[in-house]
Amino acid sequence: MATDAAVNKLNELPPEMIEFALLKTTGALAPRLGRISLAGRKTILTPGFIGNTSRGVIPHISPDNFGKSVDLNGVYIPLEDFVEKHPQKIPPVFKYDVPEALRKFIALPDDRLLILGARRNPPIPSPVANTNTEVGLSTSVGFKQMSSEYYGAAVRKLQPDIVIGLADIPFGQASVGTKRKDKMSDRTELWLRDMIARKESLDKDEKSWAIFAPILPIERDLQSWYLEHIIDDMVDKISGVAIYDTYLLDDLPDQLHHLPRLSFHAPASPHELLRQTSLGMDLFTVPFLADATDAGIVLDFTFPAPKKDESSSTRRTLGIDMWHEDHACSVIPLSDGCTCYACTRHHRAYLQHLLAAKEMLGWVLIQLHNHAIMADFFTGVRASIQAGTFDADVAAFEAYYEPSLPEKTGQGPRIRGYQFKSEEHAKKDKKNPKAYKKFDDAKILELKAAHGQQPNKKPGMRDVIDDEALLGLVGMQNQDDGRMQDLRLEDDPKA
Numbered sequence: 001m002a003t004d005a006a007v008n009k010l011n012e013l014p015p016e017m018i019e020f021a022l023l024k025t026t027g028a029l030a031p032r033l034g035r036i037s038l039a040g041r042k043t044i045l046t047p048g049f050i051g052n053t054s055r056g057v058i059p060h061i062s063p064d065n066f067g068k069s070v071d072l073n074g075v076y077i078p079l080e081d082f083v084e085k086h087p088q089k090i091p092p093v094f095k096y097d098v099p100e101a102l103r104k105f106i107a108l109p110d111d112r113l114l115i116l117g118a119r120r121n122p123p124i125p126s127p128v129a130n131t132n133t134e135v136g137l138s139t140s141v142g143f144k145q146m147s148s149e150y151y152g153a154a155v156r157k158l159q160p161d162i163v164i165g166l167a168d169i170p171f172g173q174a175s176v177g178t179k180r181k182d183k184m185s186d187r188t189e190l191w192l193r194d195m196i197a198r199k200e201s202l203d204k205d206e207k208s209w210a211i212f213a214p215i216l217p218i219e220r221d222l223q224s225w226y227l228e229h230i231i232d233d234m235v236d237k238i239s240g241v242a243i244y245d246t247y248l249l250d251d252l253p254d255q256l257h258h259l260p261r262l263s264f265h266a267p268a269s270p271h272e273l274l275r276q277t278s279l280g281m282d283l284f285t286v287p288f289l290a291d292a293t294d295a296g297i298v299l300d301f302t303f304p305a306p307k308k309d310e311s312s313s314t315r316r317t318l319g320i321d322m323w324h325e326d327h328a329c330s331v332i333p334l335s336d337g338c339t340c341y342a343c344t345r346h347h348r349a350y351l352q353h354l355l356a357a358k359e360m361l362g363w364v365l366i367q368l369h370n371h372a373i374m375a376d377f378f379t380g381v382r383a384s385i386q387a388g389t390f391d392a393d394v395a396a397f398e399a400y401y402e403p404s405l406p407e408k409t410g411q412g413p414r415i416r417g418y419q420f421k422s423e424e425h426a427k428k429d430k431k432n433p434k435a436y437k438k439f440d441d442a443k444i445l446e447l448k449a450a451h452g453q454q455p456n457k458k459p460g461m462r463d464v465i466d467d468e469a470l471l472g473l474v475g476m477q478n479q480d481d482g483r484m485q486d487l488r489l490e491d492d493p494k495a
């Protein structure tokens with residue numbers, strides 16, 4: 001609970017000022033407790049997490065469910081999800097002429113924090129290389145480039161609460177040379193300055209935003225020039241840092257320690273979240289939540305872990321695969337003791353039925369549950385840091401649970417282009433199994449005969465008629481192929 005004095009102090013701040021209160025810290029590379037507040041938005045306690053969105057929503061969660069059933073006080077939105085037709089066409093979100101256009105466009109409740117960045121987390125590596133003025137994006141119609149200027153103009157129009165400075169990071173590249181790393185820090189510094197200059201040039205009555213500076217995933221001496229410039233002339237103009245490699249937190253200059261740290265180092269498991277937390281990370285997006293949900297995996301862990309049964313030597317699983325036949329007649333909740341919407345109203349057998357029938361509700365319920373598990377996890381983490389038992393609790397958690405989430409066994413919802421890794425584009429096999437298949441020639445002839453249809457005598461017309469006849473038999477296949485080709489396009493020639 002915020003005290004009256006704290007609330008009064010908040011009211012005195014300029015409306016776009018993010019306040020980060022460090023409530024407890026024990027050293028440079030140690031877990032810490034904090035509170036991120038912004039006038040008009042719900043307070044976020046750290047360590048904590050925000051929603052990782054896809055095209056404006058947390059996958060499977062509609063805005064009304066987000067308001068009612070998800071305990072999340074902020075979301076991360078990547079701009080690349082909205083600018084697929086740029087620069088030939090004005091993206092619809094920019095035509096929406098209201099204050100806080102992005103928030104209204106995606107129907108995000110007024111009291112939740114909105115953080116805007118350029119790329120999804122984790123980003124799909126773009127084959128389009130970054131240049132001095134542009135970064136490669138992966139949009140729903142292919143890879144594009146976006147200039148720093150366009151990004152700045154978008155931020156001004158969309159009015160997020162927090163914007164992440166544009167970073168020059170060659171995602172997906174196995175090794176990056178020293179020269180390229182120099183370039184990374186030069187460009188990122190320049191783009192950060194652009195963003196600050198744009199913010200300072202706003203009209204008095206325009207809504208401003210807070211800026212998080214990206215900290216590059218390269219060694220400190222290779223970005224020392226950039227870090228020095230942040231400390232010397234930008235530190236009072238930024239409100240936080242976005243960190244792409246947690247294991248370089250050691251290199252973060254002391255002068256930036258008072259700022260909140262948002263992690264773009266995607267964790268693969270709750271263990272990795274704990275490791276990042278133990279190094280002093282504050283705020284996370286948790287991409288594995290939606291991955292588990294799509295795989296039909298119900299997360300099942302608590303922090304601190306329950307007392308270990310000394311007689312058993314096996315470690316508990318971090319998640320339950322709802323496709324497993326054991327659940328076909330199981331009328332118990334998804335997870336013992338969970339009080340989420342799904343667990344208090346439905347049982348495992350129903351969930352399995354929904355998944356098997358490909359009912360969207362199945363993934364909705366799992367996603368609600370998985371977010372509830374994660375919210376409880378972070379509540380436990382904060383209590384543990386507060387009590388000073390964090391290290392021991394982490395050790396107990398690692399001893400109690402398996403080190404990684406279970407493998408996916410069943411089918412997920414239909415895979416979208418932005419979920420592919422770019423190297424997968426070259427592979428010929430289908431990402432989604434075919435719902436309909438072409439009949440073989442003998443079967444087609446048999447069906448035609450059944451309809452009394454003869455091959456047309458005029459050769460020119462034969463194909464047309466055959467195509468029409470086939471349309472009813474072939475089903476989805478041709479549309480599917482077209483979609484796959486679209487994904488490889490860098491620019492849509494029709495646009």
Ligand SMILES: [Zn+2]
Pocket residue numbers: 334335338339340341342343344369370372
């Ligand atoms: Zn639950």
